[in-house]
Amino acid sequence: MDASSEFQDTLPVSSDVLLAQLKDWGLGYMLHEHVPLRTVEDAKSVEAAMEVSGEEAFRVKNLYLRDKKKRNYLVTLEQDREIDLKALGKQLGVGGLSFGSADRLLQNLGVRPGAVTPLAMINGAEAGVRFFIDAAVKDADKIYMHPLVNDRTVAMDVSALWVFFEKLNVTPEMLELG
Incomplete structure (x- = not known):
């Protein structure tokens, strides 16, 4: 199974259910459907079609990480931000950061590789995942992210x-990153 909406019904919370919840909470969004995106480079290939003139957009890359004590983290960064896991671990005050496995990703955030998103905290909150976001988001009007599928x-x-x-x-x- 891949991370596309074709398999969303195998997730703990489907993309359709998430979108309905956003709507029920009165949280507006614009939905774009496109080919599955697995990398920042893939995303850049379709970004122009989603651009809205005059808005300051925050486009993301997301990291699902675990530390040596098996604690889970979701880190959302501006898509072009370079990151050093060792330096990030120091900043977070944790040691031994590494990428979490696909199985743990599904278990803790309810998504598959390629669909990691801040919106996965709909599952991650109850799983005790700590969420960090690039402070540069404060300068943006809009944020672009996957709704649990890629x-x-x-x-x-x-x-x-x-x-x-x-x-x-x-x-x-x-996260205040230089």
């Missing part, structure tokens, strides 16, 4: 994303 992207006001986190009782931890 053949859809939602464009959402950053302010609406904060409301989403409030609804989940998640407090995003800001």
Whole structure:
């Protein structure tokens, strides 16, 4: 199975259910459907079709990480940001950061590789995943992210994303990166 909407019904929360929940909470978004995107390079190939003139967009890459004590982290960064896991671990105050396995990703965030997203905290909150986000998001109007599958992207006001986190009782931890 891949991370596309074709297999969304095998996820703990499907993309359709997530989108309906956003709507029920009054959180507006624009949905874009496209070919499955697995990398930042893939995403860049379809970004122009999603651009809205005049908006400051925050496009993301997401890392599912574990530390040597087997604690789980979701880290959302601006898509072109270079990251050093050792330096990131020091900044987070944890040691031995590494990428989590596909099985743990599904278990803790309810998504498959290629569809990692801040919206996966709908599952991650109850699993005890700590969420960190690039502080550069504060300068953006919109954030573009997958709604649990990698053949859809939602464009959402950053302010609406904060409301989403409030609804989940998640407090995003800001990463000040140089």
